[in-house]
Structure formats: C-alpha cells, structure tokens
Amino acid sequence: MNNKKLLGYVMVGIGFAGLGAMVACQKQVEPAPAPAPPVMPAPVAVAVPADPATALLTQSLNDAGGKPQQLAQFKGKPVLVNFWAPWCGPCVKEMPELSSLSTELKAKNINVIGIGIDTPTNILEFTSKYKIAYPIYVGGMGATDLARAFGNANGSLPYTVLIGADGKVVKTYLGILKFDELRKDLVAL
Known part of the structure; x- marks a missing residue:
C-alpha cells in the first residue's frame, strides 16, 4: 500500500474520531430533560353511608x-x-x-x-x-x-x-x- 493512501485512510479515521468526539461532547453538554415527577393516584374516598x-x-x-x-x-x-x-x-x-x-x-x-x-x-x-x-x-x-x-x-x-x-x-x-x-x-x- 502506498504511503499517500495510508495517510489518507488515517486522516479520514482521525476525522471520523474527531466528529464522534464532538457529537459526544455536545450530547453531554445538553441538559437532560428532568424526569417527570411520579403521578400519585388521588386518594379514593369511600363514602360510608350513615344508614348502610x-x-x-x-x-x-x-x-x-x-x-x-x-x-x-x-x-x-x-x-x-x-x-x-x-x-x-x-x-x-x-x-x-x-x-x-x-x-x-x-x-x-x-x-x-x-x-x-x-x-x-x-x-x-x-x-x-x-x-x-x-x-x-x-x-x-x-x-x-x-x-x-x-x-x-x-x-x-x-x-x-x-x-x-x-x-x-x-x-x-x-x-x-x-x-x-x-x-x-x-x-x-
């Protein structure tokens, strides 16, 4: 393999690695959405009749x-x-x-x-x-x-x-x- 081709492959690889690192950094910088607070069911009121x-x-x-x-x-x-x-x-x-x-x-x-x-x-x-x-x-x-x-x-x-x-x-x-x-x-x- 010729040195020019090898140098080209290395450069392309470094470019992809740099691009990957840049994307990874951007994802870490963006704040993650806060998880929604758990929804608690409303308490069920059981009506106790005065005269069952x-x-x-x-x-x-x-x-x-x-x-x-x-x-x-x-x-x-x-x-x-x-x-x-x-x-x-x-x-x-x-x-x-x-x-x-x-x-x-x-x-x-x-x-x-x-x-x-x-x-x-x-x-x-x-x-x-x-x-x-x-x-x-x-x-x-x-x-x-x-x-x-x-x-x-x-x-x-x-x-x-x-x-x-x-x-x-x-x-x-x-x-x-x-x-x-x-x-x-x-x-x-």
Missing part, C-alpha cells in the same frame, strides 16, 4: 345468573344479609344450615339473602354446584366496602347482618353463624 341498611336497599345487584335485581324488594321486611365468598371455608360450611333456615323463615316473611364477594363467574359456578334456597347476589369486591359500612372493620368473612322491618340494623355476626343465637335474635323480631 338504607344504602343497601337502594341498590341493584345482579343475581347469580347475571340478571339485575332491585334490593328494594326487601324494604319493610326483616332481612338477614350474609356476606360470603366461594373461597371462604367458613362461609361454605354455614351455607347448608343457612339455606335450611331460610326456608323456615320464608313462612314468617323474613328474608335471607347472600351477597357474594367474588367474580360473577365464580359465584355462578358455585351456585350451580350447590343448591341454595335463598337468593344469591353478586357484590364483587365492592361488597367489602358495604360490609365495612355495617361495621365489619377488617372485611372478614362470613359477615351477617340482621336488619329489622323498620330498616334498622338489629345485630351483626362476625364469623361462622351460631344458629342458636341467631334463632333467639330472630324470635325477638
């Missing part, structure tokens, strides 16, 4: 089959509301006895309803497997807030609320029902 029984009876919830039902149909009647979930062992354990009790209570014009805290699919699958004599409604995860409004601070399940015909909460039951105690409370209605 009235709030409950103004709602419409889908039944296990997906058909919307007005809970106002229970207004002016005593109602036992059982918050439950298909994955909750104690909930499932108490359901057969609660189902049997609901049949007895129907003759006394006392209603039993279940509000499931799970997806519509899981609740439908559960109710298809097990025959339950009382209406089951899909509350989804939002039903946890409703149970909290009734005094269930920890969101534990099962949680049952006895509401009198006057729309006032008579008593709440945390955990698996003690049916002897519940029957005494029902007699007092």
Whole structure:
C-alpha cells in the first residue's frame, strides 16, 4: 500500500474520531430533560353511608345468573344479609344450615339473602354446584366496602347482618353463624 493512501485512510479515521468526539461532547453538554415527577393516584374516598341498611336497599345487584335485581324488594321486611365468598371455608360450611333456615323463615316473611364477594363467574359456578334456597347476589369486591359500612372493620368473612322491618340494623355476626343465637335474635323480631 502506498504511503499517500495510508495517510489518507488515517486522516479520514482521525476525522471520523474527531466528529464522534464532538457529537459526544455536545450530547453531554445538553441538559437532560428532568424526569417527570411520579403521578400519585388521588386518594379514593369511600363514602360510608350513615344508614348502610338504607344504602343497601337502594341498590341493584345482579343475581347469580347475571340478571339485575332491585334490593328494594326487601324494604319493610326483616332481612338477614350474609356476606360470603366461594373461597371462604367458613362461609361454605354455614351455607347448608343457612339455606335450611331460610326456608323456615320464608313462612314468617323474613328474608335471607347472600351477597357474594367474588367474580360473577365464580359465584355462578358455585351456585350451580350447590343448591341454595335463598337468593344469591353478586357484590364483587365492592361488597367489602358495604360490609365495612355495617361495621365489619377488617372485611372478614362470613359477615351477617340482621336488619329489622323498620330498616334498622338489629345485630351483626362476625364469623361462622351460631344458629342458636341467631334463632333467639330472630324470635325477638
């Protein structure tokens, strides 16, 4: 290779190296845009109704089959509301006895309803497997807030609320029902 060609290649290489260094320096000199501050979601305010029984009876919830039902149909009647979930062992354990009790209570014009805290699919699958004599409604995860409004601070399940015909909460039951105690409370209605 001839010295002139070699010198030409070296010069071109030095030119490219110089150009690269110049571009690199310019990039370092330009201030980098400041990262955007993280956007924090606004706190969600959960409205706790002053009268959760009235709030409950103004709602419409889908039944296990997906058909919307007005809970106002229970207004002016005593109602036992059982918050439950298909994955909750104690909930499932108490359901057969609660189902049997609901049949007895129907003759006394006392209603039993279940509000499931799970997806519509899981609740439908559960109710298809097990025959339950009382209406089951899909509350989804939002039903946890409703149970909290009734005094269930920890969101534990099962949680049952006895509401009198006057729309006032008579008593709440945390955990698996003690049916002897519940029957005494029902007699007092």
